[in-house]
Amino acid sequence: MTIRVLITDDHGVVRQGLRMYLGLDPELEVVGEAANGEEALRMARELGPDVVLMDLLMPVMDGIAATGKIRAELPEVEVIALTSVLEDASVSGAVRAGAIGYLLKNTEADDLGRAIKAAADGQVQLAPEAAMRLMREVRAPESPEALTERETEVLKLVARGKANKQIAHELFVGEKTVKAHVSSILAKLGVQSRTQAALYALRIGLVSMEELNEESW
Amino acid sequence: MTIRVLITDDHGVVRQGLRMYLGLDPELEVVGEAANGEEALRMARELGPDVVLMDLLMPVMDGIAATGKIRAELPEVEVIALTSVLEDASVSGAVRAGAIGYLLKNTEADDLGRAIKAAADGQVQLAPEAAMRLMREVRAPESPEALTERETEVLKLVARGKANKQIAHELFVGEKTVKAHVSSILAKLGVQSRTQAALYALRIGLVSMEELNEESW
DNA sequence: GATAATCTAGTACCAAAGTCGGAGAAGGGA
């Protein structure tokens, strides 16, 4: 009984590479490739794979959102997050969204095959680094204090390099208001400056490299 | 006569994938894999490949630096930059460093084989997007005014979220000096704030996501 | 030996960022 795998990654090289490698294992069968979360959801519906390999940083629909939707709709499909991003929020986000595994892209290719088989079997697979993050979160029940909707909006603009004045203008509020939001954001994230907040936002994928490239500066 | 290829990428999955795929082409032979620029240089010396596939975003020694050293020392070895980053400075940087090709990771795997063969033959290979960036740079002889060594150093720290005072402390200079450097950086990059400069540095891969994850904030 | 670039650092100044505390309006529960 072969395990049917759906690959999701926005980079063609990675997709082809995974397909090539996994294709050599007679127990695995790559049934499709998706380039973003939306495609992944659609193809998961159509193909009904056993396991989805899911990149987290993708355009259109990110991997965590896609994972959530797939797991909600097709609970028999297991999802393994396979990403180069290691971040507390990503790990717990993926796990909360229903991923059964979290592996880093520097995982040895051999291990990957084993992890997929284990996942198809319902067994949890975590990279040691990811496991540590989860442990840390459980031990210290530090709810990193979720940002409100508005704060998230502001943070996104900060992470695109905008000044308070510009943000105020874009959101049709006063600069004082923006400052208040920024202060609150810094406190909740535990960072010391808007630059750190911007980098944080990038780190957790709140804004993507692609979005950054839209900025003209 | 097979073409000997050295793969350089810090992600195991990508390396394995490339090796698998390229291995299927009888005209190509993957003679080695390197996980960073330093390894790439060493292995290029030892193995004398015809073509090096070089990721630009890597720890230890970035791809542009490695490209420069390889081309300087082993001019018969051709280097193809293979990366997910598309940025003016990366493209012209790689080209200046001596890369004969610049391809994106979303390149179809078929094209990659063809590109490698062309490169071994001394033919230039550019992704259309990369070609456009080069064109633009040639048309508008806007030399983005290269940063000096020290400025680059400062920018890296800015991009890790450090304040001027911290940077001054780390580099054993006065805060005034750091400010002077930062001002000069902003002017050269054409950006308006340190946050934008930090994002710029990230965009061009001066600092990587991985490095960001080392920061404790 | 002159020239240019870089790194250093100063002064003076202004703008932007961020803090602290308070406060009114709107909306959703309990």
Next chain:
DNA sequence: TCCCTTCTCCGACTTTGGTACTAGATTATC
């Protein structure tokens, strides 16, 4: 109805960031 959160905004303040200009020391270059 009362409570809680969020969003809005204020004043007053401190700190950080950034500009403009100048200038000595060092080093590489011609």
